[in-house]
Amino acid sequence: MAKVTKIKAKESPSKKETDEPTITRKKVVIKDKKTSKAKRKDRELAEKKVTAEKSGKKPFILIRPFVYLGRYIRDSWRELRQVRWPNRKATWKMVIAVLVYTAIFVVFISLLDIFFTWLSNLILNK
Numbered sequence: 182m183a184k185v186t187k188i189k190a191k192e193s194p195s196k197k198e199t200d201e202p203t204i205t206r207k208k209v210v211i212k213d214k215k216t217s218k219a220k221r222k223d224r225e226l227a228e229k230k231v232t233a234e235k236s237g238k239k240p241f242i243l244i245r246p247f248v249y250l251g252r253y254i255r256d257s258w259r260e261l262r263q264v265r266w267p268n269r270k271a272t273w274k275m276v277i278a279v280l281v282y283t284a285i286f287v288v289f290i291s292l293l294d295i296f297f298t299w300l301s302n303l304i305l306n307k
Contacts, residue, residue, distance in 0.1 A: 219262075 267275070 219259075223259075
């Protein structure tokens with residue numbers, strides 16, 4: 182059975198408490214094979230970016246727009262890889278939902294238009 186030590190908060194530790202070995206906690210990391218590779222690449226790129234910023238190197242002014250465009254495309258591609266795309270069945274459900282809501286609002290707006298047309302004709306004809 183493991184030895185359990187009760188620790189009390191005191192201003193100064195007693196000699197008995199200092200003689201005991203200190204216990205350190207280790208961080209347990211569970212690695213996922215799919216995400217660890219992407220995270221590693223992101224970490225490496227972040228480290229490169231930090232070292233480039235520390236060195237103070239800036240691209241030549243004529244090349245800068247192309248560098249920024251390349252970064253934008255690279256970052257956009259990374260975001261697109263993280264998207265969870267719906268399957269065919271979910272896509273059709275969403276399409277049908279959009280069509281139904283559109284039809285409901287077309288009817289609602291048409292009824293409002295008919296009502297206000299009738300009301301304006303009633304007011305103007307009197």
